[in-house]
Amino acid sequence: MEQKVLIIGSGPAGCTAALYCARFGLEPLMFLGRQEGGQLSITTDVENYPGFIDGVLGPDLMSNMIKQAQRFGTKTIARDIKKICVDKRPFAVIDDTDEKHSAQSIIITTGAQAKWLGLESEKRYLGFGVSSCATCDGFFFKDQDVIVVGGGNTAVEEALYLNGLVRSVTLIHRRNTLRAEKIMQERLFREKKVRILWNSVLKEVIGDGKSVTGARIADVTSGDEREINVQGIFIAIGHSPNTSLVKGQINCDSEGYILTKANSTQTNIPGVFAAGDVQDKIFRQAVTAAGTGCMAAIEAEKFLSS
The missing domain is CATH 3.50.50.60 (FAD/NAD(P)-binding domain)
Known part of the structure; x- marks a missing residue:
């Protein structure tokens, strides 16, 4: 028909x-x-x-x-x-x-x-602290600590948006330079609540079974790993x-x-x-x-x- x-x-x-x-x-x-x-x-x-x-x-x-x-x-x-x-x-x-x-x-x-990292823990906490949209979910993390993963325009935009809502933003990027437009990078670098962990990757989302409580980060050059306390993780890799x-x-x-x-x-x-x-x-x-x-x-x- x-x-x-x-x-x-x-x-x-x-x-x-x-x-x-x-x-x-x-x-x-x-x-x-x-x-x-x-x-x-x-x-x-x-x-x-x-x-x-x-x-x-x-x-x-x-x-x-x-x-x-x-x-x-x-x-x-x-x-x-x-x-x-x-x-x-x-x-x-x-x-x-x-x-x-x-x-x-x-x-x-x-x-x-949304593109994801492919971590099992990322999938487990999707919607319970892990998100791909700061505009959608940023309000839930008001006055909390969050991570943004990525280094392009999307990641920088997410970090800048969250900066106005949360207590702190940590940008995790696997390289030592960002791919975002220069003017956006300059805006990001001026924000005191934003820190950048260069040459780093998210290895595991840590949680208590109900929501995100932290993240395990690895240095891609040294292989050293450390855990940081955060309540939200935003994947912004496109x-x-x-x-x-x-x-x-x-x-x-x-x-x-x-x-x-x-x-x-x-x-x-x-x-x-x-x-x-x-x-x-x-x-x-x-x-x-x-x-x-x-x-x-x-x-x-x-x-x-x-």
Whole structure:
């Protein structure tokens, strides 16, 4: 059966796009993926999403978003897409059961994933002191001691943001120079609450079984290790957009993020739109993802009407 709109991904961008498309009467089909709700479905407390005075659990927020979209007529399938063909309309996608679906328009909201160090302890305390987003979680560590791991723009931005909230920030970097822009480095070096451990790596996240209590740091030149007491650890070594599905067909930048026209979610393929973290490498917030999901739905409706 040919769909008017097919949405790939079910995070805030996908769910908002589905909600608006459904209310437009477009009867969208949304592929939830194997991780329904995207990154927020594995997040604990979300306190910066508008409308929730006392915050909300990430899985609850996404469950409600999906149900709201379904209430207005969105059809959902808990499958991933493994192939997409957008060289002609109707567009075709093949899911992970090898079933083929066609649509007059597609909204891609596959998101991005934070890069991790791969430590077992890092995974164990994810959401309980370990985070990849200072803007999202920094408030939880007000007047506490935290670590930021990384040496690029993202790490320096995170450290500067946290500096205004926490008691102290320790930046852990495996080299003896930062990769961040010079002007950002200068700002960082001026901050008295920030210290940098050069030529160092995070070897282990230490905790009491409930939350982070410290970190074991190793010097890459001498091999010496030491433990420091901290309550929060922010991994800031970059993100990877989930765009392997579209490479070679839809224009992406050098980092793999889908390129969209200015003030639009339209890709280089008419009728194919991208919203959320898959095309936003700057803000990466649930509320901004939802906003671009709304934009994509409105643009898809106008495209189909014309």
